[in-house]
Amino acid sequence: MKETTLTSRLVGDAQNMGIDLFGVAAADGFSDPEYLGKRPGDVFPGLASVVVIGVAVPKGAIRPLPRGRAQYTNTLMAGTATLRVAAFALARTLEAEGYGAAIVPCEGSEFGYWYADRQTLMADFSMKYAAWLAGLGSFGKNHLLITEAYGPRVRLAALLTDAPLEPGRPVGGLLSEQCAGCTRCIEACPVGAFTHEGIDRQKCASYMFGELGGLRCGMCIRACPLAGEHRGGSVHE
Ligand code: SF4
Numbered sequence: 023m024k025e026t027t028l029t030s031r032l033v034g035d036a037q038n039m040g041i042d043l044f045g046v047a048a049a050d051g052f053s054d055p056e057y058l059g060k061r062p063g064d065v066f067p068g069l070a071s072v073v074v075i076g077v078a079v080p081k082g083a084i085r086p087l088p089r090g091r092a093q094y095t096n097t098l099m100a101g102t103a104t105l106r107v108a109a110f111a112l113a114r115t116l117e118a119e120g121y122g123a124a125i126v127p128c129e130g131s132e133f134g135y136w137y138a139d140r141q142t143l144m145a146d147f148s149m150k151y152a153a154w155l156a157g158l159g160s161f162g163k164n165h166l167l168i169t170e171a172y173g174p175r176v177r178l179a180a181l182l183t184d185a186p187l188e189p190g191r192p193v194g195g196l197l198s199e200q201c202a203g204c205t206r207c208i209e210a211c212p213v214g215a216f217t218h219e220g221i222d223r224q225k226c227a228s229y230m231f232g233e234l235g236g237l238r239c240g241m242c243i244r245a246c247p248l249a250g251e252h253r254g255g256s257v258h259e
């Protein structure tokens with residue numbers, strides 16, 4: 023199957039499984055000197071493409087934060103489950119077409135994103151950078167992917183594959199222009215995890231996995247004016 027045909031088939035299959043975002047990053051995009059993370063090709067020899075899929079987190083789970091953390095957390099995990107089922111089906115489709123594919127651990131799975139390296143909390147590669155390469159959004163000051171349709175209110179998963187799929191391209195710079203003049207996410211963080219150097223992942227993780235007992239925080243999403251401006255209404259009351 024030609025790369026455009028196979029890509030179109032994957033897009034259609036993903037949509038039919040409730041996936042809201044689909045993009046492809048070419049493997050060579052991780053060679054750019056501005057990319058500082060680990061390279062996905064190091065954990066998947068012969069890598070040609072990174073498929074990124076995403077679901078929008080329902081606004082109703084974010085609006086009640088910081089109360090309702092249990093419901094928010096469970097909603098995130100349901101998003102992760104949806105992504106994992108879809109990613110598995112896509113991996114099988116790729117295999118049926120003669121290619122290899124593996125699903126990257128994501129936050130909310132038992133081999134989650136946060137746990138890739140216990141010291142630095144860095145994953146095997148940046149899924150959000152792959153999403154940027156694929157044209158799904160850019161980085162916000164909250165260090166989350168800012169998408170056009172859902173702002174930072176998204177959950178992501180990725181597959182590594184040797185299939186030469188049709189790649190997307192970034193829709194703008196690495197940092198979101200929509201963050202200009204805004205610091206709401208920074209001010210909303212209960213532990214001051216955002217610094218001039220970036221995000222202090224240990225602070226964020228210690229808060230959620232220590233003080234909150236594993237429940238997720240979400241205040242840097244709750245505060246973002248881009249999280250709810252599409253698809254009917256705002257996250258803010
Ligand atoms: S999830 Fe909460 S603790 Fe972590 S960076 Fe966002 S606001 Fe701060």
Ligand code: SF4
Nearest residue numbers: 162163201204207246
């Ligand atoms: S709250 Fe403001 S600064 Fe933070 S990600 Fe959203 S738009 Fe950007």
